[in-house]
Amino acid sequence: MNVKTGSNLIFRSLRPCYIHAPLSLRSFCRGHRQSASQPPKHAKRAERAGFSPAETSKYDWIGPPDRLSNLRPIIYHIPENETPLERKLRRLRQETEDWNHEFWTNQNFKFSKEKEEYVRSQLSAKGLSERDDDGRKRTLSSEEMAVFYKHFLDKNITRHSSYNREWYRRNFTITLLMAKVALHNTWRILTGQTRGTGRAKGKTT
Amino acid sequence: MYKTPCSRLTGVWKCLPRDGLVGVSVQQKLIANAARSHMSARSLIQLCRKNQAEWITFQHLCFLKRQYVKSSSGLCQRARPKQEHVASVLDDRDDSVVSQVQQIPALKPEPGTVVPPCNPVEPEAARAARLEARQWKELKVEYSDLPGIYARLSKLKLTALVVTTAAAGYAMAPVPFDPVTFLMASVGTGLASCTANSINQYFEVPFDSNMNRTKNRPLVRGQISPLHAVSFALACGIPGVTLLTLGVNPLTGFLGALNIFLYTCCYTPLKRLSITNTWAGAVVGAIPPVMGWTAATGALDPGALLLGGFLFSWQFPHFNALSWNLREDYSRGGYRMMSVTHPGLCKRVALRHSVGLIGLSALGPVLDVTTWTFPLVSLPINLYISYLAFRFYRYGDRQNARKLFFCSLWHLPMLLLLALTCKKNRVPQDEAAVSPSMPSLAL
Numbered sequence: 001m002n003v004k005t006g007s008n009l010i011f012r013s014l015r016p017c018y019i020h021a022p023l024s025l026r027s028f029c030r031g032h033r034q035s036a037s038q039p040p041k042h043a044k045r046a047e048r049a050g051f052s053p054a055e056t057s058k059y060d061w062i063g064p065p066d067r068l069s070n071l072r073p074i075i076y077h078i079p080e081n082e083t084p085l086e087r088k089l090r091r092l093r094q095e096t097e098d099w100n101h102e103f104w105t106n107q108n109f110k111f112s113k114e115k116e117e118y119v120r121s122q123l124s125a126k127g128l129s130e131r132d133d134d135g136r137k138r139t140l141s142s143e144e145m146a147v148f149y150k151h152f153l154d155k156n157i158t159r160h161s162s163y164n165r166e167w168y169r170r171n172f173t174i175t176l177l178m179a180k181v182a183l184h185n186t187w188r189i190l191t192g193q194t195r196g197t198g199r200a201k202g203k204t205t
Numbered sequence: 206m207y208k209t210p211c212s213r214l215t216g217v218w219k220c221l222p223r224d225g226l227v228g229v230s231v232q233q234k235l236i237a238n239a240a241r242s243h244m245s246a247r248s249l250i251q252l253c254r255k256n257q258a259e260w261i262t263f264q265h266l267c268f269l270k271r272q273y274v275k276s277s278s279g280l281c282q283r284a285r286p287k288q289e290h291v292a293s294v295l296d297d298r299d300d301s302v303v304s305q306v307q308q309i310p311a312l313k314p315e316p317g318t319v320v321p322p323c324n325p326v327e328p329e330a331a332r333a334a335r336l337e338a339r340q341w342k343e344l345k346v347e348y349s350d351l352p353g354i355y356a357r358l359s360k361l362k363l364t365a366l367v368v369t370t371a372a373a374g375y376a377m378a379p380v381p382f383d384p385v386t387f388l389m390a391s392v393g394t395g396l397a398s399c400t401a402n403s404i405n406q407y408f409e410v411p412f413d414s415n416m417n418r419t420k421n422r423p424l425v426r427g428q429i430s431p432l433h434a435v436s437f438a439l440a441c442g443i444p445g446v447t448l449l450t451l452g453v454n455p456l457t458g459f460l461g462a463l464n465i466f467l468y469t470c471c472y473t474p475l476k477r478l479s480i481t482n483t484w485a486g487a488v489v490g491a492i493p494p495v496m497g498w499t500a501a502t503g504a505l506d507p508g509a510l511l512l513g514g515f516l517f518s519w520q521f522p523h524f525n526a527l528s529w530n531l532r533e534d535y536s537r538g539g540y541r542m543m544s545v546t547h548p549g550l551c552k553r554v555a556l557r558h559s560v561g562l563i564g565l566s567a568l569g570p571v572l573d574v575t576t577w578t579f580p581l582v583s584l585p586i587n588l589y590i591s592y593l594a595f596r597f598y599r600y601g602d603r604q605n606a607r608k609l610f611f612c613s614l615w616h617l618p619m620l621l622l623l624a625l626t627c628k629k630n631r632v633p634q635d636e637a638a639v640s641p642s643m644p645s646l647a648l
Contacts, residue, residue: 175432
């Protein structure tokens with residue numbers, strides 16, 4: 001598999017962000033904000049998802065693990081009259097998901113590719129063909145593979161540590177934001193405010 | 206298509222620590238399956254006893270069948286490494302009978318089954334999780350599922366083991382047994398452990414998704430949100446540490462909080478940065494028995510440190526052997542473990558600490574924790590684990606690593622039990638006895 005096919009696969013499996021409410025009602029209620037910036041991107045993403053949640057569902061949906069990154073995609077529910085805080089949270093989560101997906105797809109792809117190259121080179125150094133007499137692929141022993149595993153880890157240490165830092169930062173930010181949204185919503189329920197029909201009533205941070 | 210590797214061994218390892226009676230349960234399941242498949246008990250036994258040559262053919266058939274079905278279905282991402290898988294199952298005499306015989310139902314395709322189970326010794330829960338993972342699911346929290354989710358989030362079985370070691374620490378302390386303090390110490394330790402495990406899972410979501418051993422965890426599956434997990438952790442941690450501090454003594458509370466910190470903020474990030482994570486993890490494992498002891502006596506006696514030392518040394522043969530067979534997953538996931546980056550050190554350290562256990566046992570009578578019989582009665586099991594560690598050091602193969610790991614699972618409970626039976630009986634002295642039900646002011 002060459003890099004081009006790999007990148008095609010990455011492109012194809014980009015996660016969707018799907019609006020649940022009927023489109024006509026949505027564009028009437030929400031005004032221009034949504035429709036101006038998002039439908040073209042959403043339409044593309046929704047096609048690629050291959051799945052659309054029920055229109056009456058009020059929850060996020062989580063899908064099967066992605067083939068390449070092993071991460072599960074989430075389709076976020078956009079509530080009616082989403083507050084700016086909620087939108088910020090949703091966008092951050094979506095962006096983190098895409099970023100994570102890209103990193104892990106890359107990681108798994110590189111790992112598999114380098115592993116195959118290593119096996120091939122080792123086998124050819126030994127003078128063996130890739131497949132044995134029964135047509136099965138030859139594999140190396142654990143000890144020979146261990147050399148490759150060590151090498152892979154050492155080669156990628158900087159990439160991994162910068163990913164870790166970024167992941168921890170994003171995780172914390174998302175959780176804090178979720179806490180803020182939860183508190184904000186609780187406060188609104190307690191003080192008897194309902195979700196406004198426009199920007200006017202929604203509290204901005 | 207580059208598929209993510211799936212090691213069958215991890216599935217086996219997943220089973221055994223979880224349920225020591227897996228042999229029994231598999232046998233029962235087997236008989237039930239056999240009845241359904243209209244195979245007589247005799248033919249089953251015959252299959253068991255057939256020679257190894259026939260096992261190869263039988264296994265090979267199932268294996269090829271699975272490969273064919275897998276290649277035609279798009280979604281299964283758990284491709285096994287091919288020949289290695291067959292060879293490794295054959296290597297393992299302990300499991301091969303069980304896993305071989307379990308193959309029988311797989312040959313008769315059941316209606317509605319698209320893909321036969323990748324792992325025949327897979328527990329029902331994991332299989333259900335795997336099948337469920339193929340569909341889109343609404344992220345609505347079902348309140349009836351919550352206890353199960355919390356149990357998995359807090360790694361309940363590991364927590365139970367931690368509480369057991371703390372209880373052993375309490376029991377070994379030379380003070381009269383007070384059930385109230387004992388209960389509070391156990392509950393507090395359990396809650397602290399739940400907190401630490403939940404935060405650990407919260408930090409590790411993308412890494413857990415990519416490793417076969419951990420991909421059915423609640424946060425990976427999206428059963429609860431990250432905020433929910435953190436709230437659960439706080440809801441366990443704050444009462445837990447408070448209970449330890451106020452209900453037992455401040456020293457134990459401090460140790461509990463320290464342990465949470467060490468596990469979540471030292472061990473978890475270090476796993477991806479440096480091999481020193483194993484030593485940090487060993488300290489985390491050593492603290493609970495110390496907590497049990499300080500709950501009883503209120504002070505950090507040498508006896509407490511000895512018990513902590515047992516746990517510390519035990520961690521190395523246990524973890525090094527476990528990680529030896531997970532090297533591929535660790536490498537792909539970016540975990541820096543000794544088994545991957547410093548394999549020689551990994552084996553040496555496991556051996557060193559296994560032998561060290563013998564020395565530590567000898568310290569028991571010296572520190573007045575146990576009688577002199579303890580080093581003698583514990584010598585057989587200590588020698589056995591050292592022998593297995595030596596074989597692991599010498600040959601460094603999967604088979605020996607697995608043997609060492611499984612030995613460590615029964616070695617620790619056995620050692621603690623022996624220590625308990627050899628506990629030095631003290632004549633209770635009135636002036637020396639500190640009432641354990643009052644929070645100790647010794648700190």
